[in-house]
Amino acid sequence: MTPKAVKALEDSDIIVGYNTYIALVRDLIGDKEVVGNGMRQEVDRCQKAVDLAVEGHKVAVISSGDPGVYGMAGLVLELVEKVDREKRPSCEIIPGLTAANTAAAALGAPLMHDYAVISLSDLMTPWDLIKRRARLAAEGDFVIAIYNPKSRGRATYLDQIRDIVLEYRKPETPVGIVRKAGRPGMSTTVTTLEKLPEADVDMQSTVIIGNSNTYVADGIMITPRGYKV
């Protein structure tokens, strides 16, 4: 977290967020009022935050990573825009470190060249569009950072994406997997596209597939920017 995010929590009267994330900032919020709830209740949660802000409270809505990347920033702004103009609360988005960047640093420097960020969650995005994006990113030799690579309902999705990328990249292309990027208990694995199906990947993992120049040295994943060294 940046000092700006910490200060925003301190300055708020009410903290709103998914229970798991509330637990991560427990030490920072003391005995402030907390509105937490479970997964897939995002709209209720953010509407509640907006309602409280309209009532005059200073409200902080928390996301993990960067709220602006698959987080709550967009939803909060959409709901704020629905409030009558004269009652509409002001809203500031405070950026954070998204998992792609935190995971990259833990793996070495895989994002040194053009990259694409793709979520495999098909709750709100058609699976065909996700596959199409993965194919185009593979074709363009983008480094690819994958969010939400697996869950119980989507056990084969990552393998399907891997098969698509293999049409464009060598089997030995490095792949990094980071569990719990930036959180306590973070762990990293470096493998290859070929061996990816054997790797341990779960819902809390971020997967980074190298481009055609990415290599591994001493277990560290490096995508050269192109400097002559």
Add this chain to the structure above:
Amino acid sequence: MTPKAVKALEDSDIIVGYNTYIALVRDLIGDKEVVGNGMRQEVDRCQKAVDLAVEGHKVAVISSGDPGVYGMAGLVLELVEKVDREKRPSCEIIPGLTAANTAAAALGAPLMHDYAVISLSDLMTPWDLIKRRARLAAEGDFVIAIYNPKSRGRATYLDQIRDIVLEYRKPETPVGIVRKAGRPGMSTTVTTLEKLPEADVDMQSTVIIGNSNTYVADGIMITPRGYKV
């Protein structure tokens, strides 16, 4: 900056970086030894940092934004890997907020869906590959974050990319421009693909082109994630 980055600066004996970036952290580094130099001297600068680390100094190499995104992380690791194993210094990459995420927060929430990050600098990447990537990202309806959109030698590059994206997206597609993202004097502009050539874009700007669902409300750029609101 994260507290971890601040602490790394405090714990280092020597700070190495591009002069412009050294100036940005002047207050944090007190009277520590500084090795600064100019643009396009990246290899010399990072080699110097690695040499100093081999001699036993604690060295911090600074980049702006995230060192792992078009920054110095990869180059430093490449040079560290060239040192004989028995003398090789340990090296930690500390992630930061890259311009895409900082700029996104300043504009609203344009990166809420799958996105591609592309640099238009052709110093080390063939211009044809950059254009190809922009085309594929446009075809895949990725939000597109553009780094290094313009410089004296590349005055028309952004307009060429805009023309490519216009083959796939409507002229009214929102485009956000952030100058000096996250730095003193930051400014934002929201325009459209059609009007982008009239906008003031320079080397210090980050440009974010929305996807087919991105809209502007009250001057704020929002890419819906897909929640029913």
